[in-house]
Amino acid sequence: MKSIIGMLLGVSVLYTAPTFITGDAQAEEQRESVRVPAMRNRVYTQLARAQQIADDGDRPAGLAVLDEVKTRIDSMNSYEKAMLWNFYGFMYYADENTAKAIESFNKVIAEQAIPESLRMSTLYSLAQLSMQQQNYTQTLSYLTQWKNVNTKALTSQQHVLFAQVYYQAKQYEKSLVAIENAVTLAKHNGEIPKENWLVLQRANYYELKQPEKVTEVMELMVKLYSKPEYWLQLAGMYGEIGREDKQMGAMESAWQAGFISKAQDIITLAQLYRYNNVPYKAAVLLEKEIAQGNVIANEKHLEMLAQSLMAAKEDQKAIPVLVKAAEIAESGKFDAQLAQAYLNTEKWQLAIESAEKAIERGGVTRLGDMHLIVGMSHFNLKNFTESMSAFEEAEQIKSSAKSASQWLKYVAREKLHHDQLAMLN
Structure with missing residues (x-):
C-alpha cells in the first residue's frame, strides 16, 4: 500500500475551508481560515505501525491495529480522526x-479542521471510486466539490474524468466540452490525444x-491509431454523410493495408467500385x-462478378462466370x-439459344x-423470317414494343432487298 504517512505531521497547518452560498446568481465561494491541529506522536506511531503491517501483506492485522486506535477516537482531534x-x-x-x-x-471529508490538500485528494478519490460503482450522480457531486476547492488548472486526465461522468449521465454537450479541453491541452503540450479520449469524443x-x-x-x-476497425468505421461514416468517393478511398486503403478479410467488407468494396x-x-x-x-x-x-466484367466491357471474361451461375440458378436470369x-461478342447462335432458354426457364x-x-x-444470321417472328413476339410486350x-x-x-438480289442472281 502506498505510504500515506507523508502528510505534514506534528505541526499546525492553516487551510481555507470552502463554504457555498446558493442564490439566484451563480454560487460564490466563501473561505475562512481554520487552524488544523497537529497529529500527536502516539497516534502517528500507531497509524504507521498499521500501515507497515498491511504493507507486509497482513491487512487484517493492519485493520486490527486501526480498530484499536479507533477505541480512543473520542480523545482524538479532527486531523487525527x-x-x-x-x-x-x-x-x-x-x-x-x-x-x-x-x-x-x-x-x-466530514471532519472540518483538516488540510485542504487532504480534502481535495479524498474528494477526488471518492469521485473515482463512485465512478467504479457506476454511481454517476454521486461521482459528479464529488467532482464538483473537488473542483470548487481546487485552485490549480485541471490536467488532461481530470478533464477526461469529467467527460466520462457527463457522458454516463447523458449530458453529452458538457462531456464534449470536457473531452475537447483534454484534447486541446494535450496538443498544447505537444502530446498525442489518448485513444480512449477520442473514442469518448466520437461517442458524444x-x-x-x-x-x-x-x-x-x-x-x-485513423491517423493516430491505424487500426483495421477504425478504417472500416471511417468508411462507414463517409457513406453515412454521402461521401461515397471518400468511402471507396478509405476502404481501398484498408484493403491495401491488409485490414479487410471479411467477405461482407470485400463485397462492400466491390460495390463501391461499381x-x-x-x-x-x-x-x-x-x-x-x-x-x-x-x-x-x-x-x-457470381452475378456481381459477371455484371462488373460486363460493365468493364469484358464480356468475353463474363461468359464463363455466367455459364457457372446459370448452372446453379433456379431461374433463367443468368x-x-x-x-x-x-x-455483344457476336456469337449469334449462342445468343439465340441462351435467350430462348431464358424464356423457357422464366x-x-x-x-x-x-x-x-x-x-x-x-437477323445477323440472315434468318429474316425467324427474325421478324421474334420481333413480332417482342412487339406484344409493352417495354419492348417500340x-x-x-x-x-x-x-x-432488308429482307425485300435481299430477296430482290437473290432473284437477280
Missing part, C-alpha cells in the same frame, strides 16, 4: 471493498447526431477473392445475361429483351 479514516479507506480499497472505502473516505458526437463531427474524429483516429464507375477494379477484386475462397461462389456473388453477353425481368436478342441474332416495331420495319426492308 481524518487520518484514521483515511487509513481505513486505503486498506479497504486494497481489499477491493469499495463500499467500505467510500464510507471511510466520506468520514475523512454520435449521441448528439452529428455524423460530420464523428467523421472528423474518425479521421484523426458505384464510383470503376467496374474493372470490382471485377478483379471479386475474381481474386472468389478464386481464393474468401468470397463464396454463390449465385449472388441465361438472359448470357444472351446479352453472346450478342424468372426474367425484361422478357421482351430476350425476343429482341433472338430477333437481332437471327424497339420491336422499328426493327420489324428495318428487317422487312
